[in-house]
Amino acid sequence: MGSTKYITSMGELSRKDNSLCFQKNQKNVYLPIENIKEIYCMNEISINTKLLDYISSKNIVIHFFNYYGFYSGTFYPREQYNSGRLLVKEVEAYSSEKRIIIAKKIVSAIAVNIDEVLYHYYKHKNKEVKRTIDWIRNDFKIQLLQLDDIQQIMLLEGELWQRFYWTFQFVLPTDFMLNKRVRRPPDNPINALISFGNSLLYTKCISIIYQTHLNQTISYLHEPSDGRFSLSLDLSEMFKPIIVFRTIFDLVNNKKLRVKDHFEKKVNYCILNEEGRQIFIKAFEERLNKTFLHKKLNRKMTYKTAIKMDCYKLIKYLLEGKYFEFYSLKEGQ
Incomplete structure (x- = not known):
């Protein structure tokens, strides 16, 4: 069913070639995109439309929580299954x-x-x-x-x-x-x-x-x-x-x-x-x-x-x- 990635620190999430890059305190952490089905952003994360477009093409759901751990909302790609x-x-x-x-x-x-x-x-x-x-x-x-x-x-x-x-x-x-x-x-x-x-x-x-x-x-x-x-x-x-x-x-x-x-x-x-x-x-x-x-x-x-x-x-x-x-x-x- 695919894997889940949790990001618990403040930082910036962006696309880097064919993977995801999370920048925290001037350091980059790379997340291989393959097999990821959902991402939990558990803190204040900066993103851009380039990332969202890439995430959407991979049918990945992103859930956003604020600094206090309260659920804020979900980025939901276009429906991949319709009936x-x-x-x-x-x-x-x-x-x-x-x-x-x-x-x-x-x-x-x-x-x-x-x-x-x-x-x-x-x-x-x-x-x-x-x-x-x-x-x-x-x-x-x-x-x-x-x-x-x-x-x-x-x-x-x-x-x-x-x-x-x-x-x-x-x-x-x-x-x-x-x-x-x-x-x-x-x-x-x-x-x-x-x-x-x-x-x-x-x-x-x-x-x-x-x-x-x-x-x-x-x-x-x-x-x-x-x-x-x-x-x-x-x-x-x-x-x-x-x-x-x-x-x-x-x-x-x-x-x-x-x-x-x-x-x-x-x-x-x-x-x-x-x-x-x-x-x-x-x-x-x-x-x-x-x-x-x-x-x-x-x-x-x-x-x-x-x-x-x-x-x-x-x-x-x-x-x-x-x-x-x-x-x-x-x-x-």
């Missing part, structure tokens, strides 16, 4: 009862993955999380089956996330307590980690969807709107428990990220510093590319491949009406 037939089916599904079916499958996958993440802690004698596990396996399932309205489904999804956040007091050390979810800007270390991880996963899904025939702007759980790739929001929600929160729990509980060493706290916001971002990015990429045995398919794959497979499942359903379920941890660890 008028699929586009018609996507619009038809959004405008019919199929939207409800797909939205329920998304929320159901989120719930299963949260359940599996929490059950790991329950098995290790963290009995307090059982309250949320029991709710997911009983009340949540019953409520989801009865819903036939997008707003109601999204309200139930919101409750699901709130109940998950409630368990953090039993899973994380006191330095990383979550009083409430605050996004823009995050106000404490755990909110900073969640926001940063969610942004990375959202942009990763943009890059993966770009490699398929799906339209980025037509979504089923989230309402399509101007200025964002809403299908990536749908897709990333299901993988947040697996990729973002497992990464956070591992880094925090194993003291690979520490409040005093890896965060900057200002009056009204808290962010990861550069070292903290590098630690998180490394762990995030390792988890994305972690190989596991898919139980149903009886083959090895990575989580990045699992995300792309969910895209193909959705395409098959839209074009052929083929029954499917989105990926869950029950299919592989």
Whole structure:
């Protein structure tokens, strides 16, 4: 699926012959263009139209983050895969009862993955999380089956996330307590980690969807709107428990990220510093590319491949009406 390059320092990115050149402190670092599929600019980077034209010809997606680590936007080359037939089916599904079916499958996958993440802690004698596990396996399932309205489904999804956040007091050390979810800007270390991880996963899904025939702007759980790739929001929600929160729990509980060493706290916001971002990015990429045995398919794959497979499942359903379920941890660890 191609490689990812992260640029975490300030500097200038330009084209040099048939490669990319990153200039930092009067020194040049060359990045071979072959096999690169996406570039993350995690700091203030200067670029020019010559570079963008070259990047576009290679079908490379560039994601931009500002100095504080907040997602700014994406440079998205012209579509390399187009399917008028699929586009018609996507619009038809959004405008019919199929939207409800797909939205329920998304929320159901989120719930299963949260359940599996929490059950790991329950098995290790963290009995307090059982309250949320029991709710997911009983009340949540019953409520989801009865819903036939997008707003109601999204309200139930919101409750699901709130109940998950409630368990953090039993899973994380006191330095990383979550009083409430605050996004823009995050106000404490755990909110900073969640926001940063969610942004990375959202942009990763943009890059993966770009490699398929799906339209980025037509979504089923989230309402399509101007200025964002809403299908990536749908897709990333299901993988947040697996990729973002497992990464956070591992880094925090194993003291690979520490409040005093890896965060900057200002009056009204808290962010990861550069070292903290590098630690998180490394762990995030390792988890994305972690190989596991898919139980149903009886083959090895990575989580990045699992995300792309969910895209193909959705395409098959839209074009052929083929029954499917989105990926869950029950299919592989």
